[in-house]
Amino acid sequence: xxxxxFSQNLEIVTIFVLFVIGAAAYGSLTADKxxxxxxxxxAILALISIFLFK
Numbered sequence: 344x345x346x347x348x349f350s351q352n353l354e355i356v357t358i359f360v361l362f363v364i365g366a367a368a369y370g371s372l373t374a375d376k377x378x379x380x381x382x383x384x385x386a387i388l389a390l391i392s393i394f395l396f397k
Contacts, residue, residue: 360390
């Protein structure tokens, strides 16, 4: 939310999305494999849309 509404800087939004993907990857390695799809799926789609519609 900060990167979209306050900063409006695409690099900050990308970093935040990468942090979410990293947390989802760690969660899928340590807890449950489905976490990468549940938590990381929307973040991966957001990252793809950032790169496609930049």
